[in-house]
Amino acid sequence: MNVFRVAPPPRSPWHGRPARLVDVEPEAPGVATYRFDCGGPFHFAPGQFNMLHLPGIGAAAISISSAPDAATVGHTVRAVGNVTHALARLRPGAGVFLRGPWGKPWPLDALCDRDVVLVAGGVGLASLRSAIVAVGRRRGDFGRIRLLVGGRAPADLLYAREYPAWVRADIDIRTIVDRPAAGWPGPAGLVTDLLAGLDFDPRRTSLLCCGPEPMMRAVAAAGRARGLAATDIFLSLERNMACAAGLCGLCQFGPTFVCRDGPVFSHDRIAPFLAVRHL
Amino acid sequence: MSCSAAIGPPQWLAKPDFQAVIDALVAAGHRVVGPRVAAGAIVLDDVACVADLPAGWLDDQDGGSYRLRRDEAAGCFDHVVGPHSLKNFLFPAREPVATFIRDGAGWREQPLVPDPAPLAVLGVRGCDLAALAIQDAVFLRADVADSTYRGRRAGLFIVAVNCRRAAATCFCHSMQCGPAAGPGFDLAVTEIDDRFAIEAGTTKGAALLAAVATRATLTPCTPADTAAVRDVPQALGRWMHSRQAMPGAAAPRSLDTTDIRDLLFGNLEHPHWAAIADRCLACGNCTLVCPTCFCHSVEDVPDLSGDRATLERRWASCFTLDHAHMHGGGPRPTTASRYRQWLTHKLAGWIDQFGTSGCTGCGRCITWCPVGIDLTAEVAAIRAADARP
Numbered sequence A: 001m002n003v004f005r006v007a008p009p010p011r012s013p014w015h016g017r018p019a020r021l022v023d024v025e026p027e028a029p030g031v032a033t034y035r036f037d038c039g040g041p042f043h044f045a046p047g048q049f050n051m052l053h054l055p056g057i058g059a060a061a062i063s064i065s066s067a068p069d070a071a072t073v074g075h076t077v078r079a080v081g082n083v084t085h086a087l088a089r090l091r092p093g094a095g096v097f098l099r100g101p102w103g104k105p106w107p108l109d110a111l112c113d114r115d116v117v118l119v120a121g122g123v124g125l126a127s128l129r130s131a132i133v134a135v136g137r138r139r140g141d142f143g144r145i146r147l148l149v150g151g152r153a154p155a156d157l158l159y160a161r162e163y164p165a166w167v168r169a170d171i172d173i174r175t176i177v178d179r180p181a182a183g184w185p186g187p188a189g190l191v192t193d194l195l196a197g198l199d200f201d202p203r204r205t206s207l208l209c210c211g212p213e214p215m216m217r218a219v220a221a222a223g224r225a226r227g228l229a230a231t232d233i234f235l236s237l238e239r240n241m242a243c244a245a246g247l248c249g250l251c252q253f254g255p256t257f258v259c260r261d262g263p264v265f266s267h268d269r270i271a272p273f274l275a276v277r278h279l
Numbered sequence B: 001m002s003c004s005a006a007i008g009p010p011q012w013l014a015k016p017d018f019q020a021v022i023d024a025l026v027a028a029g030h031r032v033v034g035p036r037v038a039a040g041a042i043v044l045d046d047v048a049c050v051a052d053l054p055a056g057w058l059d060d061q062d063g064g065s066y067r068l069r070r071d072e073a074a075g076c077f078d079h080v081v082g083p084h085s086l087k088n089f090l091f092p093a094r095e096p097v098a099t100f101i102r103d104g105a106g107w108r109e110q111p112l113v114p115d116p117a118p119l120a121v122l123g124v125r126g127c128d129l130a131a132l133a134i135q136d137a138v139f140l141r142a143d144v145a146d147s148t149y150r151g152r153r154a155g156l157f158i159v160a161v162n163c164r165r166a167a168a169t170c171f172c173h174s175m176q177c178g179p180a181a182g183p184g185f186d187l188a189v190t191e192i193d194d195r196f197a198i199e200a201g202t203t204k205g206a207a208l209l210a211a212v213a214t215r216a217t218l219t220p221c222t223p224a225d226t227a228a229v230r231d232v233p234q235a236l237g238r239w240m241h242s243r244q245a246m247p248g249a250a251a252p253r254s255l256d257t258t259d260i261r262d263l264l265f266g267n268l269e270h271p272h273w274a275a276i277a278d279r280c281l282a283c284g285n286c287t288l289v290c291p292t293c294f295c296h297s298v299e300d301v302p303d304l305s306g307d308r309a310t311l312e313r314r315w316a317s318c319f320t321l322d323h324a325h326m327h328g329g330g331p332r333p334t335t336a337s338r339y340r341q342w343l344t345h346k347l348a349g350w351i352d353q354f355g356t357s358g359c360t361g362c363g364r365c366i367t368w369c370p371v372g373i374d375l376t377a378e379v380a381a382i383r384a385a386d387a388r389p
C-alpha cells in the first residue's frame, strides 16, 4: 500500500490527450460514432464527457458513449455546428485532443439491487450507452432494467444494431417515434407516453434520463407524479461549455456549474431551478 | 476592531521617498503599474516615478457618472477605484492559453511565451485585494488550474493602500472587504499628511522593505503613531457605516446582505427583474469593470497557413445573447433573464460555488453603467417586496 499520497498536480482545462480518429460509424442521419485511439487506456465513468478539441476549429462537450473498458474512446455526435461539422469531415488517422473526462457520472454504484428505468431522447442515448453496457456486464447487481427510447423518426434511433445484445442482457427496450415511417411496428408519440404505460414500483426504482431539456422536465414531472422520489431521478443537463472544469462560467445553471456539479444531477438538487424559465 | 494584516509595525517614509519603493521593485525585476490619470479617469498603467501617481486628483463617482477634479489637498491615493482592477492584468481581456502546431496528421502542443517580468501593482485597495482572493478561488483550485493565471499570480507583488476617502458608489464596509486593506498584501501604505506609513504583510514585503531601507530613510512609528495609522481606515469605516453625508462627500452606498442568497434565489420570478430590464441596455459594462467576473469563452484561432492554432481566451459577459449559446438557442433570451443571472450569480450563486460573495462593494458596476443601475438599490427593491411564501 502506498503510504505517502502525493496530490496530483492541478489539471489544465486547455490541454488534452492526443488521439487519432480510428473509424466512423454512421448511426442516423447527421449522427455518427467516432472512435479514437489515445495510445493507451482512457479511464472514465459512464455519464462523463470529453471536450473534443479540433485545434484551429474549436471544442465541444461530447459524452463518452463507449464501454468503460473499450480499447478506443467512442463519441456519438450529431453535426449541428462548428466543431461537430468539422468532425464529420475528418478522415481516419486525423489527430484531435480529448480533454477529459469531466463531470459527475451516472450513479451506477448507488443503484445496486434497484430497478432502473433509462429514458433517452435523440442523441441523449449516447450518454446512456456506456451505462447500458456497464450495467449489462454487472447485470446481476441490478433488478429490472427498462430502456425507453424516443426519437423523431425510426431512422433517428441510435444503436439499433446493438438492441439484440442489450435484450440478451435482460434489458427491456421500448421505442417510440414522433413521426413513424411506413412499416414502423412500434407506437407513435413521445417518450413520456412510454413512461406513462410502464409499470414500476416507485420505491425500488431509479430513473436516469438524457435528452432535450423540455423532454427531461416532462419525464421528471411524470416520474414524480408516479411516486418516484426526487432523489431517485437523475438528469444529464446540457449547457454551452468552454473549459468543462468550473473555470469559464459559461455552463452556469442557477448556483451550479453543469460541467463540474453535473452534467448528471439528481432532480432534488435542480428542481427549483429547472422550473424557472430562462435561467 | 484593531486587527491588522501587517507582520510588523509601520514605518514612516517621506512621500518623495516612495520612489525608493518603485526603484526597489524595478531592481527586483518587476514591471510596476499603479494608478495614473489618463483620458479623464484614473487607470492602472506603468509607473516609473512618484510624480506619475495622481496626487491632487479626486474622483467623484455616482450611478452612471465619473468625474475627475483637482484638489490640491488630495494625496497620491485619495481617489478610489477606476475602471481597471487587478483582473485586467492577471486575467486580461484577451490572451492565448495554449498553442498547437501541426505534426503530420495530428497536432503538438507548443509552450506559451511567458510574461517578460513579474508584475507589481501599487495602490491596491481592500476591495480589490478581496477581489483578488475571489479570482484566486476561481482560477487556482487544487484540482484544476489555469496556468497563465497561476504563473502571473505567483510573481505578483502588491503594494496596498488603506483608504481614507470613499466615493458615493463605495460599499466595501457592507461586504466586509474594506476600507482597511485586508490580508494578501506584500506592503501596505497609509497616507498621513506628507508621509506614508508603510508596513509589510508578507516576508516578500519585508524583504522589499529592507531593500527600500538601503535607498531611503524609514523611521519606526511610535505606538501612538501606529494607533493613528490604524485609525485612518477605521475612521472611514465608521463614517461609511453611519451613512451620513459630509461636506464635499456624499454618503456611500450600503447593501443589506442578510440572508441574501435565499432572498435572491427565492425571488427568481420577481416582477422587479422585468422592471430593471426596462432600464438595462444589456451592454455588459458591469461585467467588464467588475473585478471578480471571470466568465470567458475560448476561441480557436488558426494562423493563415492552418498549421498553427492558438486557443485564445476572451472575456465573456452574461449580458450578451450568445453567452452560452446552444443548439436551439441561448438559455437567456431576455434582458430580464440576463440581469437576473448577473445579480444572482454575483450575490447568491457565488456563495454556493466559492463560499463567498462575488461582490466586494467596489461600486464600479454602478459608476460605469451608462444608465446608472445600482445593484444595492435593486436588491433593496427586491427585499422590500420579498415574494417568498
Ligand SMILES: Cc1cc2nc3c(=O)[nH]c(=O)nc-3n(C[C@H](O)[C@H](O)[C@H](O)COP(=O)(O)OP(=O)(O)OC[C@H]3O[C@@H](n4cnc5c(N)ncnc54)[C@H](O)[C@@H]3O)c2cc1C
Pocket (backbone or CB within 6 Å): A049, A058, A059, A060, A061, A062, A063, A064, A075, A076, A077, A078, A079, A080, A081, A082, A083, A084, A085, A123, A126, A127, A237, A238, A239, A240, A241, A263, B321, B322, B325, B326, B327, B328, B329, B330
Ligand atoms: C455534457 C454534454 C454532453 C454532450 N454530449 C453530446 C453527445 O454525446 N453528442 C452530441 O452530438 N452532442 C453532445 N452535446 C452537445 C454538444 O456539445 C453541442 O451540440 C455543441 O454545441 C456542438 O458544438 P459545435 O461547435 O458543433 O456547435 P456550435 O458551433 O457551438 O453550434 C451549436 C448551435 O449554436 C448555434 N450557434 C453557434 N454560434 C452561435 C452564436 N455565436 N450565437 C448564437 N448561436 C450560435 C449554432 O447555430 C448551433 O445551432 C453534449 C453537451 C454537453 C454539455
Ligand code: SF4
Pocket (backbone or CB within 6 Å): B286, B289, B290, B291, B292, B346, B358, B359, B360, B361, B362, B363, B364, B365, B366, B375
Ligand atoms: S458587483 Fe459591482 S460593486 Fe460588486 S465587485 Fe462587481 S463591480 Fe464591484
Ligand code: SF4
Pocket (backbone or CB within 6 Å): A249, A252, B287, B292, B293, B294, B295, B316, B317, B318, B319, B341, B342, B343, B345, B346
Ligand atoms: S455569469 Fe455574469 S455575473 Fe457571473 S461571472 Fe459571468 S459575467 Fe460575471
Ligand code: FES
Pocket (backbone or CB within 6 Å): A240, A241, A242, A243, A244, A245, A246, A247, A248, A249, A250, A251, A252, A257, A258, A259, A260
Ligand atoms: S464549462 Fe466552463 S465552467 Fe462549466
